[in-house]
Each structure stands twice: as structure tokens, then as C-alpha cells.
Amino acid sequence: xxxxxxxxxxxxxxxxxxxxxxxxxxxxxxxxxxxxxxxxxxxxxxxxxxxxxxxxxxxxxxxxxxxxxxxxxxxxxxxxxxxxxxxxxxxxxxxxxxxxxxxxxxxxxxxxxxxxxxxxxxxxxxxxxxxxxxxxxxxxxxxxxxxxxxxxxxxxxx
Amino acid sequence: xxxxxxxxxxxxxxxxxxxxxxxxxxxxxxxxxxxxxxxxxxxxxxxxxxxxxxxxxxxxxxxxxxxxxxxxxxxxxxxxxxxxxxxxxxxxxxxxxxxxxxxxxxxxxxxxxxxxxxxxxxxxxxxxxxxxxxxxxxxxxxxxxxxxxxxxxxxxxxxxxxxxxxxxxxxxxxxxxxxxxxxxxxxxxxxxxxxxxxxxxxxxxxxxxxxxxxxxxxxxxxxxxxxx
Numbered sequence: 001x002x003x004x005x006x007x008x009x010x011x012x013x014x015x016x017x018x019x020x021x022x023x024x025x026x027x028x029x030x031x032x033x034x035x036x037x038x039x040x041x042x043x044x045x046x047x048x049x050x051x052x053x054x055x056x057x058x059x060x061x062x063x064x065x066x067x068x069x070x071x072x073x074x075x076x077x078x079x080x081x082x083x084x085x086x087x088x089x090x091x092x093x094x095x096x097x098x099x100x101x102x103x104x105x106x107x108x109x110x111x112x113x114x115x116x117x118x119x120x121x122x123x124x125x126x127x128x129x130x131x132x133x134x135x136x137x138x139x140x141x142x143x144x145x146x147x148x149x150x151x152x153x154x155x156x157x158x
Numbered sequence: 159x160x161x162x163x164x165x166x167x168x169x170x171x172x173x174x175x176x177x178x179x180x181x182x183x184x185x186x187x188x189x190x191x192x193x194x195x196x197x198x199x200x201x202x203x204x205x206x207x208x209x210x211x212x213x214x215x216x217x218x219x220x221x222x223x224x225x226x227x228x229x230x231x232x233x234x235x236x237x238x239x240x241x242x243x244x245x246x247x248x249x250x251x252x253x254x255x256x257x258x259x260x261x262x263x264x265x266x267x268x269x270x271x272x273x274x275x276x277x278x279x280x281x282x283x284x285x286x287x288x289x290x291x292x293x294x295x296x297x298x299x300x301x302x303x304x305x306x307x308x309x310x311x312x313x314x315x316x317x318x319x320x321x322x323x324x325x326x327x328x329x330x331x332x333x334x335x336x337x338x339x340x341x342x343x344x345x346x347x348x349x350x351x352x353x354x355x356x357x358x359x360x361x362x363x364x365x366x367x368x369x370x371x372x373x374x375x376x377x378x379x380x381x382x383x384x385x386x
Binding site for chain 1: 187188189190255256261270271324327328329330331332337338
């Protein structure tokens, strides 16, 4: 009798443990998402120009820019940093029609910064960011954006 | 007979200035420069200089040339209305990926992230109609009176140029809009719209430019006069 009770509680505990583990898994993997970082073969200004052209050649547009360097200069900090918000109105229409909450991750952010005299470009892979959305179309768009960004990075990297 | 050389000089200058407007949008969409900055640095000065050159032709009593430029502007603007009938219809039935005058407006005022408002819409429409006027100037100066079918061909070629430009690529629909919907909708709308533009332009220029020589005739006249 005692053995049966033990087995039942063990099974129940294991089941609860596994459910918790799988429940937290997406959160854990989201927390492990790291940005893709690429070193540019050009200097900071040239990299910004190259991103602009690469975005266009990738069939996308720069929807907005954030010049963190200039903004932070108002605090006295001298740093080179610039973010591009990149997207495509046509693809955006598809994504937002599927799930309007994708506004959190679209347009995609590409960041350019300078460190130790070298210029780097970093971004979070859209497929990693889009994994939280249930819609298949949104996930597919994430995959396509991964490809486009990958091609862009090849154009600017060493 | 007045020398053609000063007139040819003015024609060349006006042609170069008129070409600025239609080209800054593809240049911006190619990622080469910002449309808003180019509008301030090049577009607005080009419009002002064209108006100044119209005044110059008036003061120099180059009446045919003055009429040629003004005809181009008026005919180009009216022809753009013809284009709009097809473009707006195409957009309303979902055969165009976006509303281009509104897009041009937000880019001109550098407020893409905020979307369009009445000011940016006015800017976009003004730029759109100025492009029509600019293409009208170019056509009128090149053909003089021409024939209506020349306008149709001219308009169609402008449409082809648009569908091969960085603009369609940056919208993500590919050349000729082959990546949009079933691959033919954009081509149909853009082609019809630009053919309509060309037909109206060609007809109006033919009616309004009676007795006005085209650039080839002017160059020949200049060459003959020099050799005599």
C-alpha cells in the first residue's frame, strides 16, 4: 500500500515538474536570445550609408532612424550609435493583418555602433523575436526577414 | 532670325532642372540620400529657377520658348489628373501596394514613423503634380508640337521606368510589381495610368504648341545658321 502511494505521488510530482519545465521553456529560451553582431569592414559613417543602400536592395525601407550618438551628446557623452527601424509596408500589412500585436517587433531594429575604433552592427533575429506570436504567417515573415538581414550583413561585414 | 544658341542654352538648363523632381524619389528609395534633404537642397531651388527662366524668356522676348515651357507645365498637371483616375481606382480595388502621394509626403517631411497628416498629404500631392509638370516640360521642350501618339509612348516609357526603379524594389514588390499579389495587378494599373498621362499630355501639347519647334529642329536651325 505504502509503495503504491509513493509511486502515485512520485508520478504526480514528476508530472507537475515536467509541466513546469515545459511551461517555462519558451521564457527560458526567450531570455537566452542573443543579438547577431557583425563587424563592419567600413568606418561608422560609411556603414550607415551602406545600411541605407543594403536596406533598399533588400526590398525594404528605413522607416525611422534614431541617432543615439547625437541625442546622447546633449548629456556630454561622445559615442557613435545609430539605430535603423527597417521594414516593408507590404509585408507589414500582412503581419499586422495576421496579428496587430506584432507592432512590438516590427519594424525590425538594426543598430550600428562604434567600439574601440571598430564599427559593429547588431540586431535580434526576427525569427527569435517572432517566436512568441502564435500566428504561422508572422513566424514565416520572421524567417524571411532573417534571410534578408543575413544578406545585408554579408554586404557590410568583413 | 534670332540665334538659336541662347534658346538652346535655356532649353538645356530647363531640361536639367525639370529632371531633378522626378529623380529625387528613386534616388531616395535607393538609399543614397534623404528625400526631405534633397527636396530642400535641390527640388525647391529647381522649381524656383525654372520660374526665373520663364521670366528670362519673357524678358528676352523668346515667346515661343516661353509658351513651350508653360504649355509643358499646364499639360503635365492636367495629364496627371488623367493618371490619377487610373491610379486611385487601382489603389481602391487593392491593385496597388500603397498610396504613393501619401508615401512621398511623409518622406518629404521626414515623418514616416508618424504616418501621414494633412500637411504631409499636401506636400506629397504637390510633389506628385510637380513631377507631372516636370515630365510635361521635358516632353514639350523635346518634341515641340509633336504628335499625340508620341505622348502615349512617352507616358508608357515613364511607367516602365518607374516599374524598374528602386521605388518598387523598396516597396518590396519587385520590378514590374511581379512580387505583388498575382504579379500583374501593379503592372496593369501603372501602365494604364501612365498611358493615360501620355495620351492627355500628347494631345494637349499638340493643341497648345502650334508652330513651336522641337529640340531637333532647333539644333538643325542653329547648325544651318552657323554654316551660313
